[in-house]
Amino acid sequence: MSFLSAPYFHDEAAAYAELEATLWPHGPVCPRCGGMDRITTVKGGRIGLKRCGPCKRQFTVKVGTVFESNHVPLNQWLQAVYLMCSSKKGISSHQLMRTLDVQYKTAWFMTHRIREAMKSGRLPPLGGVGVTVEIDETFIGQKKDRPKVRGYAHKHAVMTLVQRGGSARSFHVDGTSAADLLPIIKANVEPGTRVMTDEAGQYAHLNKHFTEHDFVRHGAGEYGRGETHTNTVEGFYSVFKRGMKGVYQHCAEKHLHRYVAEFDFRYNNRARLGVGDQQRTENALRGVVGKRLTYRRTNIQA
Numbered sequence: 001m002s003f004l005s006a007p008y009f010h011d012e013a014a015a016y017a018e019l020e021a022t023l024w025p026h027g028p029v030c031p032r033c034g035g036m037d038r039i040t041t042v043k044g045g046r047i048g049l050k051r052c053g054p055c056k057r058q059f060t061v062k063v064g065t066v067f068e069s070n071h072v073p074l075n076q077w078l079q080a081v082y083l084m085c086s087s088k089k090g091i092s093s094h095q096l097m098r099t100l101d102v103q104y105k106t107a108w109f110m111t112h113r114i115r116e117a118m119k120s121g122r123l124p125p126l127g128g129v130g131v132t133v134e135i136d137e138t139f140i141g142q143k144k145d146r147p148k149v150r151g152y153a154h155k156h157a158v159m160t161l162v163q164r165g166g167s168a169r170s171f172h173v174d175g176t177s178a179a180d181l182l183p184i185i186k187a188n189v190e191p192g193t194r195v196m197t198d199e200a201g202q203y204a205h206l207n208k209h210f211t212e213h214d215f216v217r218h219g220a221g222e223y224g225r226g227e228t229h230t231n232t233v234e235g236f237y238s239v240f241k242r243g244m245k246g247v248y249q250h251c252a253e254k255h256l257h258r259y260v261a262e263f264d265f266r267y268n269n270r271a272r273l274g275v276g277d278q279q280r281t282e283n284a285l286r287g288v289v290g291k292r293l294t295y296r297r298t299n300i301q302a
């Protein structure tokens with residue numbers, strides 16, 4: 001039986017039960033007073049409706065999540081989360097619109113809310129003694145109001161830190177000078193780490209901040225020697241760039257941080273780390289809390 005035939009993708013009550021089990025492992029929690037005592041199911045109320053005895057607030061498990069206040073049935077939301085988690089490069093809003101048979105605007109909004117859920121909060125720095133972190137940057141898309149020129153001035157810059165055998169962390173950056181990148185690198189990588197880059201000038205002084213800094217001389221036709229290479233971060237970018245090109249042709253700058261989070265999420269929950277499609281979907285579901293995104297704030301663009 002395929003995972004997609006699970007009842008909670010097809011039945012709204014089952015979808016509520018699944019989300020409740022994921023977000024309330026110890027039983028329902030009132031979003032107003034935080035209480036867990038005397039919470040009852042409202043008889044004859046809509047699916048999943050609960051009532052807090054002490055503060056009398058009525059609520060469902062959707063309150064305070066990215067699924068809140070919209071007309072999309074929860075089982076369709078869960079299908080969308082699964083679809084975004086199970087395809088290597090993600091799926092576009094157009095594809096989701098066709099698959100779920102919803103309006104484009106709805107599909108667009110759903111994909112962006114799910115990307116919010118995939119965002120990680122504040123995390124401890126990567127690396128450490130004996131650990132290698134590869135750092136590189138890439139350029140994608142095209143900035144508005146900038147003519148296409150040689151070089152990268154008209155493109156958006158993204159920097160990624162990848163711990164070998166571990167996770168990736170990507171950032172939409174203003175530029176690729178040392179002033180743009182170094183503060184982010186220092187805040188996200190342990191000083192005891194061995195860092196690995198190419199020979200670009202912005203990385204020239206990393207050895208002042210980290211135990212060891214090795215670099216590959218791509219300009220000299222070098223791809224790497226032994227442990228000195230940036231193949232891991234380049235592998236991450238090959239998926240990222242193919243995904244952004246094929247699936248996400250029109251990505252407004254203000255949304256780029258969310259796309260970047262989506263690719264980080266799938267990489268950090270990849271099959272090679274033993275995370276299957278079902279587990280990845282459940283991990284994304286755990287991220288739906290506390291990240292509400294409203295139509296007004298995102299200022300929808302097709």
Ligand SMILES: [Zn+2]
Pocket residue numbers: 030031032033034035052053054055056057
């Ligand atoms: Zn309450």
